[in-house]
Amino acid sequence: MKKSFHFLWISQLFANLGDVFYIVGLISILYQASESPFYMALLPFLNMTGRMISSSFAPLVFNHYRLKQLLVISQALKTALLLILAVGSLYTLSLYFMFSIIFAVAFLDGLAQPASTALIPRIVDKSQLLRANGLLSMINESTQLGGWALGGILVAAMNGEIVIWITFILFVLSTLCLLFVIDHTPFERKRNIPKKQQLTEGFQLIWNNHSFRTIHVMIILESIANVVWVAAIMYLFVADVLHVSEAWWGYINTTFFIGLVVGGFICTKYEQFFEKNLKYIVLFSSFAMAIIMILFGFNRVAIVALLLSLFFGVFDQFKGILLGTWLQLKATDDQLIKVYSAQGVLTSMLFGLSTLLAGVFANVFSVQWLFIGAGLLLLLSAIYFSCVQKRFV
Structure with missing residues (x-):
């Protein structure tokens, strides 16, 4: 496998683990702030809505930016949003402000997910695609399997605010790894194609x-x-x-x-x-x-x-x-x-x-x-x- 693929899967490992901790930490913070089942239910709803909206407009963005560039920007913006949430969690944040950040993170995920998947055949030889997809699936599912248990332990031992800080650190590491991914695929901005x-x-x-x-x-x-x-x-x-x-x-x-x-x-x-x-x-x-x-x-x-x-x-x-x-x-x-x-x-x-x-x-x-x-x-x-x-x- 090429070095770029190794940096990509390591980046995804940090990002996926951070995503799990982010949800676990948020659930804890939201429950402490509201103790309302309605607000808890808004979390998956906002995640789904944000991803769906950004996926709808994603082609407009992909026609103007390289996939690697878009991945780095989206992950860096997610990292900045987590920093705001982590610092804000030290004080009393309004629920509406927290929901705005949740929606923004989901919106960026809707752009990053198809971009990272589409990047795989650009940095992996065709003959190794099945192995690459298998490895990524194993990493993603293992992260899901262990992440929820570990996140629950961290929340119980510490609190949701500290878990958000850990998520921020994981997102920083994920962004740094993406900088070392190299994509040589030629790119040309498409300016004259109608938006529809x-x-x-x-x-x-x-x-x-x-x-x-x-x-x-x-x-x-x-x-x-x-x-x-x-x-x-x-x-x-x-x-x-x-x-x-x-x-x-x-x-x-x-x-x-x-x-x-x-x-x-x-x-x-x-x-x-x-x-x-x-x-x-x-x-x-x-x-x-x-x-x-x-x-x-x-x-x-x-x-x-x-x-x-x-x-x-x-x-x-x-x-x-x-x-x-x-x-x-x-x-x-x-x-x-x-x-x-x-x-x-x-x-x-x-x-x-x-x-x-x-x-x-x-x-x-x-x-x-x-x-x-x-x-x-x-x-x-x-x-x-x-x-x-x-x-x-």
Whole structure:
């Protein structure tokens, strides 16, 4: 792997760990300041809204700035915002000011996420893309797995304000690492393209390319299905179906992330096998995920739920890495960033709306039917891929 890739994954490691600590610290500070469930619920809502809005306007920015330049600027601005929040947390901050910072950080994330993903094929040889994506997935999921536990320990041992200061330090390190990433891809600012065309180009690329369209139809169906894993739904399932303590939601969540890490490791270890059998592994993984989700809905045994969530994570990772690598191989450098921007809009919007609908359905139907319905959506996705798999040669 090239040095630039190493600096990129180290930067993402610091940034992702900082993002987890940032959320943990904020939850603690918001709870102490308001003790209101409504204000706590605003945190994920503002995160989703900020990312969706910035993803919508991202193509305008990407046409005027290099990806590395944009990454450094966005991470540096996030670092500055965390410094303001850390200093402000020493005093009495208004909730509205805190929510403004939360929205601004989410807005910058909506620009940085597609930029960092699109940068990977520019600094990694095509023959090593699958391994690079597998390594990044392992790092990201391991950070999620350990970050929440470590963040909780830090908040309990210290307080939310100190955790925000730790986040600031991690963001500084992430920004410094990005300075050493080198991208030699030629860049030319696009000045004469109408704004409407720039904003819709990513969606047009997805629609007009058969394999891109297939991938995003699957992403749409899975974004709707995967809302069952959010905390509110899982709490209901653990309490009403499994009849165990709320701690089991944490256990199920942990085994899911372990599955993701294991899936990333297997992809990296056997990259040549996965490359040669891409569409067959995606097809098998798609059906496996659907069956596991349906079984999860019918299951009433807590230990079995842990095993099912573990295997779901493994197959979810297989499919995500393979389809992501396919997209990076088939799209040009210029197309890829626009596709990722459109993808960010779709996933943010659909996940937000689906979460609201899942909450409504959970009040009307048994929570088990939500998981069974999610499994049927995943089955529809698998059947759809089986019908169009010839596009992936």
